[in-house]
Amino acid sequence: MSDYRAMWKGLGLDLEAHDALLSYLGDAYTSIFLSQRNRPEGMKYFDFVMSEVHGLRIKELLDAKAEGRKVVGSYCTFVPEELILAVDGISVGLCTGGDFATELVDQVLPRNTCSLIKSAFGFKLGKVCPYVEACDLVVGENTCDGKKKAYEILRQFIPSLYVIDLPQMKTEAGKQLMRTEYQRFALKLEEVTGRKLEAKKLEAAIATVNGKRAALKRMAALRSASPAPISGLDALLISQISFYDDPVRFTGSLNALCDELEARVQAGQGVFPSAHPRIVVSGCPMAVPNWKIPAIVESCGAVIVGEEGCVGERSTRWLTPETGRTVEEMIGLLVERYLNIDCAVFTPNPSRLDYVREITHGRRADGVIHYAIQFCQPYQMEAGPVLASLESASIPTLRIDTDYSQEDVGQIRTRVEAFVERLRA
Amino acid sequence: MSDYRAMWKGLGLDLEAHDALLSYLGDAYTSIFLSQRNRPEGMKYFDFVMSEVHGLRIKELLDAKAEGRKVVGSYCTFVPEELILAVDGISVGLCTGGDFATELVDQVLPRNTCSLIKSAFGFKLGKVCPYVEACDLVVGENTCDGKKKAYEILRQFIPSLYVIDLPQMKTEAGKQLMRTEYQRFALKLEEVTGRKLEAKKLEAAIATVNGKRAALKRMAALRSASPAPISGLDALLISQISFYDDPVRFTGSLNALCDELEARVQAGQGVFPSAHPRIVVSGCPMAVPNWKIPAIVESCGAVIVGEEGCVGERSTRWLTPETGRTVEEMIGLLVERYLNIDCAVFTPNPSRLDYVREITHGRRADGVIHYAIQFCQPYQMEAGPVLASLESASIPTLRIDTDYSQEDVGQIRTRVEAFVERLRA
Numbered sequence: 130m131s132d133y134r135a136m137w138k139g140l141g142l143d144l145e146a147h148d149a150l151l152s153y154l155g156d157a158y159t160s161i162f163l164s165q166r167n168r169p170e171g172m173k174y175f176d177f178v179m180s181e182v183h184g185l186r187i188k189e190l191l192d193a194k195a196e197g198r199k200v201v202g203s204y205c206t207f208v209p210e211e212l213i214l215a216v217d218g219i220s221v222g223l224c225t226g227g228d229f230a231t232e233l234v235d236q237v238l239p240r241n242t243c244s245l246i247k248s249a250f251g252f253k254l255g256k257v258c259p260y261v262e263a264c265d266l267v268v269g270e271n272t273c274d275g276k277k278k279a280y281e282i283l284r285q286f287i288p289s290l291y292v293i294d295l296p297q298m299k300t301e302a303g304k305q306l307m308r309t310e311y312q313r314f315a316l317k318l319e320e321v322t323g324r325k326l327e328a329k330k331l332e333a334a335i336a337t338v339n340g341k342r343a344a345l346k347r348m349a350a351l352r353s354a355s356p357a358p359i360s361g362l363d364a365l366l367i368s369q370i371s372f373y374d375d376p377v378r379f380t381g382s383l384n385a386l387c388d389e390l391e392a393r394v395q396a397g398q399g400v401f402p403s404a405h406p407r408i409v410v411s412g413c414p415m416a417v418p419n420w421k422i423p424a425i426v427e428s429c430g431a432v433i434v435g436e437e438g439c440v441g442e443r444s445t446r447w448l449t450p451e452t453g454r455t456v457e458e459m460i461g462l463l464v465e466r467y468l469n470i471d472c473a474v475f476t477p478n479p480s481r482l483d484y485v486r487e488i489t490h491g492r493r494a495d496g497v498i499h500y501a502i503q504f505c506q507p508y509q510m511e512a513g514p515v516l517a518s519l520e521s522a523s524i525p526t527l528r529i530d531t532d533y534s535q536e537d538v539g540q541i542r543t544r545v546e547a548f549v550e551r552l553r554a
Numbered sequence: 555m556s557d558y559r560a561m562w563k564g565l566g567l568d569l570e571a572h573d574a575l576l577s578y579l580g581d582a583y584t585s586i587f588l589s590q591r592n593r594p595e596g597m598k599y600f601d602f603v604m605s606e607v608h609g610l611r612i613k614e615l616l617d618a619k620a621e622g623r624k625v626v627g628s629y630c631t632f633v634p635e636e637l638i639l640a641v642d643g644i645s646v647g648l649c650t651g652g653d654f655a656t657e658l659v660d661q662v663l664p665r666n667t668c669s670l671i672k673s674a675f676g677f678k679l680g681k682v683c684p685y686v687e688a689c690d691l692v693v694g695e696n697t698c699d700g701k702k703k704a705y706e707i708l709r710q711f712i713p714s715l716y717v718i719d720l721p722q723m724k725t726e727a728g729k730q731l732m733r734t735e736y737q738r739f740a741l742k743l744e745e746v747t748g749r750k751l752e753a754k755k756l757e758a759a760i761a762t763v764n765g766k767r768a769a770l771k772r773m774a775a776l777r778s779a780s781p782a783p784i785s786g787l788d789a790l791l792i793s794q795i796s797f798y799d800d801p802v803r804f805t806g807s808l809n810a811l812c813d814e815l816e817a818r819v820q821a822g823q824g825v826f827p828s829a830h831p832r833i834v835v836s837g838c839p840m841a842v843p844n845w846k847i848p849a850i851v852e853s854c855g856a857v858i859v860g861e862e863g864c865v866g867e868r869s870t871r872w873l874t875p876e877t878g879r880t881v882e883e884m885i886g887l888l889v890e891r892y893l894n895i896d897c898a899v900f901t902p903n904p905s906r907l908d909y910v911r912e913i914t915h916g917r918r919a920d921g922v923i924h925y926a927i928q929f930c931q932p933y934q935m936e937a938g939p940v941l942a943s944l945e946s947a948s949i950p951t952l953r954i955d956t957d958y959s960q961e962d963v964g965q966i967r968t969r970v971e972a973f974v975e976r977l978r979a
Contacts, residue, residue, distance in 0.1 A: 237938060238935070238938075239931075239934040239935060239937070239938075239955075241666070241928070241929055241931070241934060242931075242935075271722045271723065271901060273699050273931075274698050274699045274700075274899065274931040274932050274935070275699075275931050275935070277722060277901045278898070278901060278931065278932055278935030278936060279935060280901070281901055281902055281903075281935075281936075281939065282935070282938060282939070292901070294721075294722060294723045294725065294727070294728070295722070296719075296721070296731065297696045297702060297719060297720070297722065298696065298719045300719065300734075301734075302719070302730065302731040302734040302735070303719070303731065305727065305730065305731070306721065306727040306728065306730070306731050309725075309726075309727040310727070473703065474699065476696060476702045476703060476705070476706055476717070477706055478706075503666070504666055504929075504931075506664075506666070506667075506698075506699040506700050506703065506929075506931065507699050507703055509664040509666060510663070510664060510667075510699070510700070510703030510704060510706075510707070511703060511706075512664070513662060513663075513664075513707060514706065514707070530664075
């Protein structure tokens, strides 16, 4: 650890505040993750990655930078990682799941701002995020109003901030706009990295990212088994790690874990007894260290068997066809691929409703928890139609609107306990 | 009035609830508007229009419908009225400024929804809006997340709802998207009205709407005089009426009022003593009967001399060049014109900041009140940059975030009184 202090200092972190954050993270990780029973052996890799989240991985980034590679941070699954990898960039997710430096954040953002956005500001303003400090380019995107307008303010604190515009409807005109924007982003990446976006490299990058997503899909499919071979907490953790780990190493480790999960399934082994009610969680993304809902659910005698969220299946369901030969063709295929993502910012957004029902049946889930971050208008608005669609299919639902604070944990626990009781009946 | 009851019943209104609304409106109008001193004579027309807002004007709409014309309602200034007029349609604004049927609204919308959206639902669900019931086509638009997602829900209650997509940035790709959408809207209007969009008719419609906006700009400019020749309340009322009155009759009446205001200015006459602090209000739209902020401000010894809002100068600042000859050319010019509108849903949105400073100087205002409806993320987020820009120009500011309830009137009054005192000092 002592090796890293100089590194953190060099990145401009507030060492005291950072120590406090790491201490909180370590304690939370121990009590929430390491206390779980029947964890697969393959989780050791991910435990190690988490233990080095601000250490070894940051050192890797800095070593790569020393070799001339660039680090590109992003806040959303609409930022095409493939383009970043194709110019030898390193892609890291910057969304954060914890309140930090709230008094500084409240000076620049309205109180009615969702925790996810506030947290991104808090980690930057509080100087505790080595990822954002290591970035050569930070990429935002016009998804929701909150992020779109917050980026205008964040630019004061992150001069390298670049924003990708997005359409609001999946029309032909919307697709054209997105294609224009992905092409503009490719030019920006060429400028920042000083490397040309070449077809061969982009082809390889698409294959790499497809490999990562295929491994995540493989894990998701294995959760259909009863008993579930992996906890919802661990599955979420793996999705969270997918945003910042080296993609090839990550894919290898995840496939090794999936081999183990397959063996478990064949042996009828699971993390919890098969009588545990099975739950799908649908809604807003959960970034590290936002483990609040799964920690509550899985300590109430239920198991989560799917996350319909951006940190989860919404960002990995679709692979990019590997049929493009020219850069332009491949960008076109990436646009098609990313425009599938059924984030609630799109109107209408019917495929999300279909998919929630689909995985509920496919994973043999007994019920669905709709999770929305307070003040996230797109997901809070879409919760009504999602829940109505599930209820019309006689699927029990529970709606939780919350933030990153721990104040409502007791209240949520009571509601989850009652819901789990209902599913058991 | 008794004549109208059959009409309202025919439109499916809830007569009892509607009576309660009219009674509230009448009382509010009397106490807020008719109690004002030194009102121009020309306000009599607008008082009459308001007194017949659910009566004569609705009868006019129904008479026009009987002659085969169509009524098109909209919720936003991005819906191009010119296209509606060009197919002999009647354009009416449907935004509403009062809480209604809140218990029904809370069943379909999240609590964290702004009052404007809730009110649109409340007037529909509570069956008290003869305008929406008279519409052959209701047009929404993808501006903010709240409206975009709420339209998906509103469609259940308004089957004729049609939504215009909009870009989030004023780029070339954004303009292309908007052009595609305006062309699609033109086709929809042709389908609904059964009339062809002809160049001659569109030319005339552009001239009609330009005439209306020019008259509103004329009124706005006259408010630069000290003492102000018209109250902020009356000026706001006129802007509100501009959304549903017959445009030609409205323009004539407003120009007659402006003649009177010009004479007042020349004679040095005003509505308040010239010592009254002068205030610009910037922010969210104020739809009928949302008179809360100007009623408070102008009862605290200040006068409002400009509204930087969609019910106000943001929707009227730009005229459409009358140089187009073909329908396609004119639609292109309309796209250019409407894309000027500096609503906070756009990113970035620098011209709004410029304009607030500009009218503050031009109207010789002493300070600016930034008004945002609670949970309106775009304006609440943009409030920070707007206020910072004003303060850096040494312009005193007051930020008010509120809703349509009357619960915070006392608290707001206290803050406004202190602000007016500060401006007097």
